[in-house]
Amino acid sequence: MGEAAGAVDAIEPAGVLEPWEVFRREKDGDPMRHGGSVMAPDATLALHYAREMYSRRQESVHLWVVRRADIHDLADLDLLQPPLDRSFKKPGGYVMRDKLAAARQVSGQAKPKANKGAR
Amino acid sequence: MTDFAGLEPIAMDFSGAGGGRERALALLLLSMADDEFVIGFSDSEWTGIGPILEEDVAISSLAQDELGHAQALYRLFVDVVADGRDADAVAYDRPPDGYIHARLLDHPRGDWAWTIARRWLYETADAARLAALAETSYEPLRQLVDKLRREERYHEMHVDAWLERLAGGGAEPRRRLEAALTAMGPDAGTVLAPLPGELALVRHGILAEPFAAIEARWRAVTSTRLIGLGLAALPPTTDPDHARSGHSDAFRVLHADFTMVRRSEVGATW
Amino acid sequence: MTDPLALDPVLPARERSQLPFNDDALDHDERYRHFEEHVTAGGKVEATDWMPDEYRTQVLRFVEMHANSELMGVLPEREWIMRAPTLRRKLALTAKVQDEVGHAQLLYRVAEDLGKPRDAMIEDLLDGKTKFHNVFHYPTFSWADIGIIAWLVDAAAIVAQQALRDSSYAPYARTMKKICWEESVHIMHGRDVVVTMVTGTATQRGAIQEALDRWWGPLMQMHGPRSDRAKDRDIHWKIKAKTSEELRQEFLGIYVPRIRELGLTLPDPALRLDEAAGEWRYTEPDWNELRTVVTNHGPKSEERLQFRRDNWAATQWVRDAILRAPRSAA
Numbered sequence: 001m002g003e004a005a006g007a008v009d010a011i012e013p014a015g016v017l018e019p020w021e022v023f024r025r026e027k028d029g030d031p032m033r034h035g036g037s038v039m040a041p042d043a044t045l046a047l048h049y050a051r052e053m054y055s056r057r058q059e060s061v062h063l064w065v066v067r068r069a070d071i072h073d074l075a076d077l078d079l080l081q082p083p084l085d086r087s088f089k090k091p092g093g094y095v096m097r098d099k100l101a102a103a104r105q106v107s108g109q110a111k112p113k114a115n116k117g118a119r
Numbered sequence: 120m121t122d123f124a125g126l127e128p129i130a131m132d133f134s135g136a137g138g139g140r141e142r143a144l145a146l147l148l149l150s151m152a153d154d155e156f157v158i159g160f161s162d163s164e165w166t167g168i169g170p171i172l173e174e175d176v177a178i179s180s181l182a183q184d185e186l187g188h189a190q191a192l193y194r195l196f197v198d199v200v201a202d203g204r205d206a207d208a209v210a211y212d213r214p215p216d217g218y219i220h221a222r223l224l225d226h227p228r229g230d231w232a233w234t235i236a237r238r239w240l241y242e243t244a245d246a247a248r249l250a251a252l253a254e255t256s257y258e259p260l261r262q263l264v265d266k267l268r269r270e271e272r273y274h275e276m277h278v279d280a281w282l283e284r285l286a287g288g289g290a291e292p293r294r295r296l297e298a299a300l301t302a303m304g305p306d307a308g309t310v311l312a313p314l315p316g317e318l319a320l321v322r323h324g325i326l327a328e329p330f331a332a333i334e335a336r337w338r339a340v341t342s343t344r345l346i347g348l349g350l351a352a353l354p355p356t357t358d359p360d361h362a363r364s365g366h367s368d369a370f371r372v373l374h375a376d377f378t379m380v381r382r383s384e385v386g387a388t389w
Numbered sequence: 390m391t392d393p394l395a396l397d398p399v400l401p402a403r404e405r406s407q408l409p410f411n412d413d414a415l416d417h418d419e420r421y422r423h424f425e426e427h428v429t430a431g432g433k434v435e436a437t438d439w440m441p442d443e444y445r446t447q448v449l450r451f452v453e454m455h456a457n458s459e460l461m462g463v464l465p466e467r468e469w470i471m472r473a474p475t476l477r478r479k480l481a482l483t484a485k486v487q488d489e490v491g492h493a494q495l496l497y498r499v500a501e502d503l504g505k506p507r508d509a510m511i512e513d514l515l516d517g518k519t520k521f522h523n524v525f526h527y528p529t530f531s532w533a534d535i536g537i538i539a540w541l542v543d544a545a546a547i548v549a550q551q552a553l554r555d556s557s558y559a560p561y562a563r564t565m566k567k568i569c570w571e572e573s574v575h576i577m578h579g580r581d582v583v584v585t586m587v588t589g590t591a592t593q594r595g596a597i598q599e600a601l602d603r604w605w606g607p608l609m610q611m612h613g614p615r616s617d618r619a620k621d622r623d624i625h626w627k628i629k630a631k632t633s634e635e636l637r638q639e640f641l642g643i644y645v646p647r648i649r650e651l652g653l654t655l656p657d658p659a660l661r662l663d664e665a666a667g668e669w670r671y672t673e674p675d676w677n678e679l680r681t682v683v684t685n686h687g688p689k690s691e692e693r694l695q696f697r698r699d700n701w702a703a704t705q706w707v708r709d710a711i712l713r714a715p716r717s718a719a
Contacts, residue, residue, distance in 0.1 A: 016712060017171070017507075019498070036564070037498055038173050039507065041711045044280055049173035051273075053491060056180055057571070077407050163470050163479075166486050167463035168700040170707035172494040172507075179487035183480055190476045207475045231707045288710030295706070373471070380474040380532045387590050389474035389532070389582075 020046035021071065024054050025062035032064060043067075140323050143316030144257060145199045146219075147326070149209075150314060150363060151248070152192035153220035156210060158241055159185030160373060164228045177277065181238075184270050191263055198259070211381050215374045219363040221309035226302070227369035232285055232295035236303055238278045240341075240353075244310035246271055247337040256324035279344075286348040300350060305357040307341075308334055312362030408432075411439045428627055433559040436502040444626055448558045449503045451628055456496035457514045458522040463489045464693045465529045466538060474532065481578045485539060488571050495564045502560065515698045517685050522546075524607050526687025533586060533596035537604050539579025541644060545611050547572050548640045549631075557627035580647075587651045601648070602656045609657075609671065610679040612636040641669040 017039040024035040035054045040046035046065040054060055074080065087093030104111060162182035169175025193206035204212075223240060226233065249271065252264045285292040311334035320326040342352040356362070380389070409415070410424040421441050427434075434440055466486050473479035497507050513519045524542050529535065550569050556562040586593040613633040623629045631639075645662075648655060659672045681687065685694065 017708075019501075036495060036567075038494070039171070039498070039501075040173065045173075045711070048177055048277055048280070052173065052176045052180055053494060056176070056487075056491075081407075160471065163483050166470060166483055167467040167490055168697075168704075169490070170704035171711075172460075172490055172497065175490045176487055176494065179483060179490070183483050183487070186476060186480055186483070190480075193476075207477075210476055211474070231704060284711055291706050292710035376471045377473075379472045380469075383532075384590055384592055387593055388585060389478060389589075 017041055019068040020050070020065040021068050022050040022054050023064040023066065024050075024060040026059065027061055032062065035060070037068065038065070040065075139316070140319050140325075141199060143314070143319040144325055145196060146314055146316060147320060148192055148196040148199060148260070150219050150221075152189050152196055152210075153218050153363075154224060154241070154245070154310060155185045155192060156189035157218070157220040157224040157370070157373075158237070159183075159189055160377060161224070161228045162234065162238070165234065170231055178234075181274055181277065184274065188267055188270070191267075195259055195263065211378055215366055215371045216364070218366065218370070218374075220366075220370075221306070221312070221363055222361070222365075222367075223303060223306040223309050225367035225370045226306070227367075227373075229299065230295060232292065233299040233303070235278060235281045235285055236296060236299035238274075239282045240300075240303060240307040241310060242271065242275050242278050243341050243344075244307065244334075244337055246275060247333050247340075248311060251327040251333045252325075254324075254327060260325070282344075283348065286350060297350065300345075300353075304351075304353045305355070307353050308338070308356035308359065309362035311337060312356065312359050408438065428557045429625070431627070432557070433562070434557055435559050443622075445503055447622055447626055448561065448628055449500055449505060451623060452496055452500045452503070452558075452561055453505070453510055453513075454520055454522075456493050456500055456510065457519055458525060459489050459493035459496060460511075460514070461521040461525045461693060461697070463493075464696065465525060465527070465689075466535060468529060469532065469535045472532070473535075478582070482535065482539075485575050485578060488575065492568050492571070495567065499558075499560045499564055511701065515694060515701060517694065520683050520685075522611065523679055523682045523687070524604075524611055525693070526682045526685070526690045527604075527607055528689050530603075531596050531600060532582075533593070533600040534604070536579050536582030536586060536597065537600040539575050540583050541579070541601075541604065541608055541648075542611070543572055543575045543579060544644055545608055545636075545640050547576065548643070549612065549629075549636050552631040552636065553629055555627075555630060561628075584651065587653065598653055601653055605656050606675060606678065607682075608640075609637070609674040610676070610682075612640070613679070614674075614676050638669055641671070645669070 018041075019037045020040050020043070021037050022035045023032040025032050035050075038046055038049040038053055040049050043065060046067075047063070050063050050065050054063060159182050162178055162185060165175065166179040166182065167175065169178055189210065190206055193209050197204055197206055197209060221241075223237065223244075226237060228234060229237075246268075249264050249268050252260060253268070255261045255264065282296075285296040287293075311330050313330045314320075317326060317329055321329055338353065345352055408423070408427060410420045410427060412420070415423070420439060424434075424439070424441055424444070428444070434444070463486050466482065466489075470479065470483050470486060473482050497510060500510060501507050510519070514521070524538075524545075529538070547569060550565055550572070553565045554562055554569060556565065583597055586597045588594075615634045616632055618624055618632055621632065624632070641660075642662075645655065645660070657672050659670060661670055662668075663670050682690070685691065
């Protein structure tokens with residue numbers, strides 16, 4: 001926290017209380033997830049308040065604050081839904097059942113059992 | 120622990136406090152516990168009425184931390200005096216003159232500037248005191264001081280951020296801050312005033328150095344910070360011989376309030 | 390009444406998802422129809438989505454009153470923070486009141502993102518233009534009240550709040566999950582205070598019974614009079630899921646046995662479980678009292694509002710100070 005507070009001193013006070021989005025890691029190994037938001041005049045107090053609002057019961061192991069105005073999002077959501085076929089990018093795009101059956105018939109081998117034992 | 124029994128539960132007799140290790144240790148623990156207890160009470164008055172909601176939650180955590188520290192210190196105290204009282208009995212069942220918190224903490228809550236000024240003066244002094252106890256030979260205290268210092272680090276960051284904002288937040292905040300520092304400045308050093316028996320503490324390796332040396336170091340650090348913010352350095356302590364006695368009316372009012380429920384049914388379990 | 394500002398979304402339209410009602414090209418009635426279809430089918434709404442004015446207004450009013458209640462609910466208990474009889478009780482009560490302030494923050498944040506600034510909501514509360522829950526208009530007389538409030542007022546509240554975790558307004562639903570998680574501790578703290586006093590001296594036990602007798606009326610009124618499910622717009626928009634009576638029945642079902650097992654009596658001779666109907670019967674609560682109280686004519690309404698006004702005014706300079714910017718004239 002000391003490091004973070006030092007690093008943010010350069011940011012000028014905004015002149016208004018504004019929303020800061022809070023991201024938190026609940027336990028080691030988890031991704032940072034959005035927790036909520038706090039109103040604060042600057043990053044130093046935003047971090048103090050994020051700690052109070054999102055970890056006063058030690059429910060976070062890491063916290064970020066991001067000024068809401070600094071978040072950029074993709075304007076055109078249509079770009080996330082390409083209209084043409086992208087099945088070659090996904091496992092489900094490869095259907096081999098019939099071809100495998102034919103191959104087994106040719107080789108005379110039975111379908112192998114799933115091997116769950118120690119090798 | 121025989122020589123201590125006569126002093127309780129009424130006011131500590133400072134002039135009679137001798138050089139015994141246990142007795143001096145008990146006095147040190149009680150003074151620290153009472154400091155944390157009283158500032159915790161004053162700060163907890165902000166819960167529910169803080170200047171902004173986020174800050175309200177923050178100051179309440181600080182108050183809870185101080186009270187938690189008081190509780191831990193009272194527990195060490197009862198282990199040392201071993202007179203059958205528990206931490207709650209020590210915390211609540213003394214008359215007002217039986218408390219030995221520093222005079223700085225006798226000031227009422229006041230406005231936000233008073234709270235910040237008092238917290239800043241206290242936190243910096245307490246940090247200096249804890250630093251002098253970091254290597255204490257009394258193992259239970261050493262373990263506790265280690266934990267206290269971890270929490271107090273956040274307290275110092277929080278209060279220093281506010282000191283800076285009030286000092287630079289325009290005419291009115293600055294005027295209020297200066298008024299608070301002027302009123303409480305002469306009492307700030309009471310947190311680090313010499314304790315009876317402190318030479319025994321130093322001799323036994325409980326305290327690294329006498330309070331006068333701790334206070335001098337604290338004054339140098341705080342003066343640099345205050346002057347850096349364009350504020351006046353702290354004046355010398357007024358009446359240092361009564362740093363922890365002769366409490367204010369504000370504390371007596373506080374005492375009447377915090378003992379109210381307990382007094383209503385003496386000996387009951389709550 | 391709703392502030393006109395509430396009708397302006399604070400988040401830009403470009404952040405909206407691709408649900409059909411977000412399509413600017415459609416006319417209002419068509420968007421309204423898509424929106425209603427989405428919500429009534431169990432769909433969730435985000436702050437960035439388009440929403441009809443009625444929905445925005447309705448959610449805002451609901452959340453704002455909830456936030457106000459958390460903020461005003463601080464006051465009856467706050468008086469006892471200084472008087473808590475042991476260190477542990479003092480810590481627990483301070484933490485509980487702190488949570489309520491924290492909940493007010495979470496809820497005002499949800500409402501702020503619907504378009505009404507926090508200062509405007511606090512000013513409306515202080516001016517008596519918006520309301521807060523009935524139970525926070527009553528006085529506290531003893532430490533026993535603190536046990537009864539933390540146990541039963543919080544229990545009645547949590548019954549209502551649990552039913553809001555699935556609200557159609559997603560930011561509110563998420564906030565309710567966090568709040569319910571935190572409030573479960575309060576009930577434990579309250580019940581512990583009550584059980585400790587009930588098993589204590591005769592005076593302590595008497596104080597608990599006396600407090601329970603006083604709080605029972607307001608508790609029975611707390612969820613409000615029975616309402617017609619079909620006419621309830623909050624239910625239509627799935628802002629909430631349960632009617633007042635459903636919540637009251639749930640509260641009685643869980644807590645009446647827990648109260649009686651302590652040997653305490655409830656001051657309603659008609660209170661009983663109708664096994665055949667599976668419903669609790671009780672003397673009709675005093676709805677006139679409820680109306681009087683929530684319109685700020687309760688025993689402590691004016692005093693508590695004045696206390697808030699005084700404190701809000703006394704800390705204005707602090708809010709100004711951290712902004713370091715001149716405030717426009719009111």
